[in-house]
Amino acid sequence: MSALKGPILFGDFMPEAGLARALAMTRGDVISEVRASGLKGRGGAGFLTGMKWNIAAAAQGNRKFVVCNADEGEPGTFKDRVLLASYPDLVFEGMTIAGYAIGAGSGIMYLRGEYGYLLPGLEETLNARRRGRLLGEAVSGKKDFSFDIEIRLGSGAYVCGEETALIESLEGHRGEPRNRPPFPVNTGYLGCPTIVNNVETLALAARVMSEGAEWFKKIGTGKSTGSKLFSVSGDCERPGVYELPMGITIAQLLKEVGGEEAKAVQVGGASGHCVPAAQFSRALAFEDIPTGGSVIVFGKERDMLLAAKNFMEFFAEESCGQCTPCRYGTKVLLEGIEKLESGKCSMTYLKELLALGETMQLASKCGLGQSAPNAFISIAANFKDEVLGRERCFEGRGQ
Amino acid sequence: MFIADQERLSGEIVALAGRYGRDRSALLPILQTVQSRYHHISDYAMQEVASLLNIHPVEVYSVVTFYAFLKARRQGQFVIRLCRTISCDMQGKERVARQLENELGVKFGQTTADGKFTLEWANCLGMCDQGPALLVNDQVFSKVTAEKVHDILEACRRSFSVYASQKEGH
Numbered sequence: 001m002s003a004l005k006g007p008i009l010f011g012d013f014m015p016e017a018g019l020a021r022a023l024a025m026t027r028g029d030v031i032s033e034v035r036a037s038g039l040k041g042r043g044g045a046g047f048l049t050g051m052k053w054n055i056a057a058a059a060q061g062n063r064k065f066v067v068c069n070a071d072e073g074e075p076g077t078f079k080d081r082v083l084l085a086s087y088p089d090l091v092f093e094g095m096t097i098a099g100y101a102i103g104a105g106s107g108i109m110y111l112r113g114e115y116g117y118l119l120p121g122l123e124e125t126l127n128a129r130r131r132g133r134l135l136g137e138a139v140s141g142k143k144d145f146s147f148d149i150e151i152r153l154g155s156g157a158y159v160c161g162e163e164t165a166l167i168e169s170l171e172g173h174r175g176e177p178r179n180r181p182p183f184p185v186n187t188g189y190l191g192c193p194t195i196v197n198n199v200e201t202l203a204l205a206a207r208v209m210s211e212g213a214e215w216f217k218k219i220g221t222g223k224s225t226g227s228k229l230f231s232v233s234g235d236c237e238r239p240g241v242y243e244l245p246m247g248i249t250i251a252q253l254l255k256e257v258g259g260e261e262a263k264a265v266q267v268g269g270a271s272g273h274c275v276p277a278a279q280f281s282r283a284l285a286f287e288d289i290p291t292g293g294s295v296i297v298f299g300k301e302r303d304m305l306l307a308a309k310n311f312m313e314f315f316a317e318e319s320c321g322q323c324t325p326c327r328y329g330t331k332v333l334l335e336g337i338e339k340l341e342s343g344k345c346s347m348t349y350l351k352e353l354l355a356l357g358e359t360m361q362l363a364s365k366c367g368l369g370q371s372a373p374n375a376f377i378s379i380a381a382n383f384k385d386e387v388l389g390r391e392r393c394f395e396g397r398g399q
Numbered sequence: 400m401f402i403a404d405q406e407r408l409s410g411e412i413v414a415l416a417g418r419y420g421r422d423r424s425a426l427l428p429i430l431q432t433v434q435s436r437y438h439h440i441s442d443y444a445m446q447e448v449a450s451l452l453n454i455h456p457v458e459v460y461s462v463v464t465f466y467a468f469l470k471a472r473r474q475g476q477f478v479i480r481l482c483r484t485i486s487c488d489m490q491g492k493e494r495v496a497r498q499l500e501n502e503l504g505v506k507f508g509q510t511t512a513d514g515k516f517t518l519e520w521a522n523c524l525g526m527c528d529q530g531p532a533l534l535v536n537d538q539v540f541s542k543v544t545a546e547k548v549h550d551i552l553e554a555c556r557r558s559f560s561v562y563a564s565q566k567e568g569h
Contacts, residue, residue, distance in 0.1 A: 075484045078525040113431075113468045114524050116537040153431060156467030158522060172426030172452075174465040190424070233486040233527035240528045270485070296485055296527070310485045314522055320465075 004086060006243025007219050008207050008227045009200075015089055016134065018210035022097045023142045030101040031057060034205055036213035038225035043069060043161075043198035044268060044292030045367070046224075049205060052195055055185040056102040059193035064104035066095050067189065067196045070111045071166060073158040074269035075314060076294035079229035080199040082241045084111075084118050087203060088125040092149060094202030096139060097209055099147040102195060107149040110166050113156050122151055158318040162366050163196040165320070176322045177366035200229055200293075220246035224285035228293055232257045234266075235299030250289075251280040259297040264304060264382070269294035270311040271371035274304070274378040304386050308379040309337045315372040326369025329360040333376055343390040350388070354380060409447050411436070416451045423452060426462060430469055435536075439473040467521075475510045475517035477555045480534040483520045486527035491544075495531045498545035502552055515559065516552070 004010040022030045035050025056064060068091065072080040083091060095107040111119065126149055129135045137146045157175045159165045164178035167189050188194020197205075204226055208216045217225045224246035230253065233239045237258025244253065250267070254260050265275050267284065268291040275282065275289065282288050284295075298307065316330040336353040339345040357373030364370045380387055415432055419425035429448055433440050440463050449456040463469045481487075481496055500506060503516050510517040526532035529541035533551075540551055 072525055073523060075523040076486055076527050077523075078527055081525045112525075114521070114534065117539055152428065154466075155427060155431060155469055156521070157465065169427065170424060172423040172462065174462055231527065233530070234489055266485070302489070307485060310483075310488055314484060318522060 004082070004241070004243075006227055006229075007245065008216070008243065009083070009087065009090070009203055009229065010243045013207065013210060016093055016140075018206040018208070019093050019096055019134065019140065022100055022209045023140055023145065027057060027101050027103065030097065030209065033213050034101070034208055037208040037216040038213075038223075039201065039204055039208055039216065040224065040286060041198055042200035042204065042228065042292065044074070044271075044290065046286045046290050049197065049201055052185055052197070053098060053101050055183075056104075056193045056195045059186050061193045063106070063190070063192045064102055065189045065192055065194040066098045066102065066104045066107040067163075067166065067170070067184075067194055068095050068107065068109040068199060068202055069161065069163065069166060069196050070109050070115070070199050071154050071161040072115070072199070073112055073161050073318075074271060074292055074294050075311070076233050076266065076269045076296040077231045077292060078233075079231045079241045079293050081115060081118070083199050083203055083229070084115070084122065088122055089129070090203045090206050091199055092125065092129060092135075094197075094204070094206035095149055096134065096147055097206055098195060098197065098202060100139070100142075100145050102193070104195075105146055105148075107147065108170060108189070109149060109151045110154060110160070110170060111151055112154045112160075114154075116153060119151060119153065126151070157320075158314075159320045159366070159368050162368060165366070166196060167194065174320070176320050177368075179365070198292075221283070221285050221287070223287045228284065228291075230284070230291075230293045230295050232259075232295045232297065234295075234297035235259060235262060235302065236297045247283045247285040247288075249281050249283050250275060250295075253284065253295065254280065254297065257295075257297070259299075261299060262297045263300050263302070264298045266296040266298065266307070266375065267291050267294070268374075269296070270314050270375055271367070273374050274307070274382060276382040304379050304383040305337065305341055305390070308376045309334070309341065311375040312337055312372070315368070319368065319372070323363075323365040323369060325360045325363040326365070326372060329356055329364075329369065330372050332356060333360075333373060337376065340387055341390065343392040345388070347388065350380065405443060408437070408441075408444060412444065412447045412451060416448075421452055423454065426452060426454075426459070427466075430459070430463060434469050437473075438476060438478075439470050442471075445471075473510070473514070476515050476559070477535055478517045478519060480519045480521035480524070481507075482522070482524040482526065482530065482532045484523040484527075487524075487530035487532055490530035492531040494545045495533070495543050495548060498548040502548055516555070 039049045040046040160169045160175040162177045165175040169175040184194045220226045230242045312334040316334045319326045321327045357377045360373050415429045419428045445459040446456045449459045524532045526541045531543050532541045
């Protein structure tokens with residue numbers, strides 16, 4: 001794995017400097033600072049963090065909650081695991097700052113069940129913070145601010161990474177996404193105003209508060225400020241987590257990780273897009289290719305249809321089954337991919353599959369169903385010669 | 400189940416409700432603990448939890464059947480979950496899968512006759528840079544090879560089998 005170094009998160013910094021500076025400011029000024037930094041949500045959707053905090057701060061409610069979304073389930077993503085293992089204090093610091101900013105008394109970290117082995121270390125970190133008065137009554141001596149954090153485990157459901165499904169799960173229900181609006185910032189956990197932020201977003205918010213918005217904006221591009229953690233896996237020499245400025249091109253990233261020979265890169269995990277070599281000059285940023293940071297590198301020998309099949313198997317399995325386009329669409333697309341694999345799919349039928357994919361993008365209830373066809377559509381568009389007219393074989397295994 | 404066992408289970412569930420509360424939001428933490436202690440959540444356990452939280456048992460059943468890590472059917476003492484998602488797939492999870500089946504004599508989704516091991520697929524475990532990866536209960540193993548599979552299983556067996564620990568001396 002790569003050694004951890006980077007400009008914002010994987011650098012040298014004063015622990016708790018962000019929290020100290022935030023607590024010396026008014027709540028409104030903290031939110032203004034985060035807004036001014038241009039920080040956008042690092043889970044992939046890219047909503048302005050400062051705006052989210054602002055709405056939750058303005059929302060009416062006796063209780064408010066800060067939820068850290070540590071349900072990192074997107075295939076090819078593991079940056080939050082590294083962040084939680086190496087910089088847990090920074091994440092909790094960010095949650096505490098968020099709690100102060102919106103006027104919340106409780107924070108909840110929703111940690112995916114698969115990361116259960118991180119739980120003892122995280123609990124220990126929380127206890128140390130309580131002993132150091134960084135959590136509990138009157139945080140750091142600030143009289144009117146009390147805040148504590150509890151960790152709740154997931155139980156192996158990818159869809160719970162969707163914020164409303166996550167809240168359903170916290171409330172003890174099946175992890176089925178809700179209709180939005182109302183958004184969690186108004187009606188969230190237990191009906192209270194709730195912000196749900198990604199692990200990386202909260203860590204970055206702590207760094208913004210420590211160094212200031214102007215410093216943060218110097219890194220990245222105008223529309224995508226700051227750095228991004230990239231989880232790189234697949235056919236490259238140095239897989240691992242990289243902190244790089246927003247706006248870096250795929251070619252630059254591949255050079256960094258030793259994957260220049262790639263014929264395609266899947267950006268954004270199973271729900272992302274497959275980018276062929278011809279487009280490696282494109283930038284990883286919200287204005288070009290937005291991403292939660294998953295980068296899977298495909299070498300020359302890889303069969304792209306089998307990659308599409310693996311992604312679709314994933315979605316067919318992880319669809320919560322609540323809405324028809326997703327529940328049924330993922331199954332039909334998977335059967336279609338198997339038809340292609342065994343060389344028995346006509347162009348007419350492929351077009352029908354692509355049209356179904358578009359229907360799913362438009363008609364599915366949540367991000368899972370809306371993005372489930374992305375990988376298949378982009379692979380079918382960019383690798384037609386690999387997808388059509390394959391050699392017929394038995395058992396549907398296209399080897 | 401014997402009445403004494405039922406009483407013990409009920410007592411444990413009452414204690415868990417004392418710890419996590421009797422709100423609906425306590426449901427998952429309670430079920431997760433029952434799952435890890437009993438390797439499944441029995442009909443009886445579901446009814447007990449339901450009555451304590453004052454919800455219909457079907458609500459509990461619907462939650463148990465939704466989450467991959469909660470099971471109504473009894474699982475082995477060691478649940479082995481091999482990641483089948485893309486990066487682990489590209490790094491050779493198929494050979495590891497075959498070897499696991501060979502060593503345990505069961506297919507994926509099955510439990511060994513002695514009730515010790517359950518073999519399951521998992522979706523992305525977040526170890527994509529170190530695949531193939533698998534979980535044994537809560538513990539993660541990365542860069543697993545077909546050869547390493549045997550060692551991982553032996554380490555599990557050492558916790559219950561005298562024979563395995565004697566063989567270790569050879």
